[in-house]
Amino acid sequence: xxxxxxxxxxxxxxxxxxxxxxxxxxxxxxxxxxxxxxxxxxxxxxxxxxxxxxxxxxxxxxxxxxxxxxxxxxxxxxxxxxxxxxxxxxxxxxxxxxxxxxxxxxxxxxxxxxxxxxxxxxxxxxxxxxxxxxxxxxxxxxxxxxxxxxxxxxxxxxxxxxxxxxxxxxxxxxxxxxxxxxxxxxxxxxxxxxxxxxxxxxxxx
Numbered sequence: 001x002x003x004x005x006x007x008x009x010x011x012x013x014x015x016x017x018x019x020x021x022x023x024x025x026x027x028x029x030x031x032x033x034x035x036x037x038x039x040x041x042x043x044x045x046x047x048x049x050x051x052x053x054x055x056x057x058x059x060x061x062x063x064x065x066x067x068x069x070x071x072x073x074x075x076x077x078x079x080x081x082x083x084x085x086x087x088x089x090x091x092x093x094x095x096x097x098x099x100x101x102x103x104x105x106x107x108x109x110x111x112x113x114x115x116x117x118x119x120x121x122x123x124x125x126x127x128x129x130x131x132x133x134x135x136x137x138x139x140x141x142x143x144x145x146x147x148x149x150x151x152x153x154x155x156x157x158x159x160x161x162x163x164x165x166x167x168x169x170x171x172x173x174x175x176x177x178x179x180x181x182x183x184x185x186x187x188x189x190x191x192x193x194x195x196x197x198x199x200x201x202x203x204x205x
Contacts, residue, residue: 042195
């Protein structure tokens with residue numbers, strides 16, 4: 001019984017760790033926003049290729065933990081002996097259920113991480129048409145919508161910002177700004193400040 005309890009705890013712990021690790025690349029942009037340290041946003045983007053494996057491990061580990069719980073229950077029903085010791089909360093199905101829900105929320109984090117960022121809308125400002133510049137940028141390191149929002153949030157703070165469209169799947173961004181107030185170098189610098197890297201830039205007047 002002691003071995004089973006220890007094994008169950010280890011499985012739950014492993015499930016938690018892999019679930020958090022699977023979404024760490026998208027958790028850090030939110031942490032960067034909250035802490036105000038934008039440079040840490042891309043710290044774990046290198047983990048994105050391992051995400052499918054970590055998701056798979058999390059599902060397998062927690063599935064096995066649940067299997068063990070039901071197996072223990074069946075064994076107790078079939079056993080004629082009495083159980084004097086009541087299992088602790090951390091060995092209960094309730095705790096495993098809480099951990100499972102938390103793991104699901106962590107695994108799904110990349111799909112709703114954008115909600116933690118302030119809404120970046122196009123700014124309605126009076127700009128002379130010959131001052132409007134549209135820049136197409138290739139950005140390396142983005143892995144989810146949270147990354148997109150972190151990039152948009154950073155460049156939206158520039159004085160000449162008008163609007164931006166960012167796509168993590170293509171790794172591209174289109175930014176409109178007033179060249180009399182902001183330069184392309186400032187836009188690139190703002191993006192690089194997040195930890196994501198601009199690898200190519202093209203200006204269309």
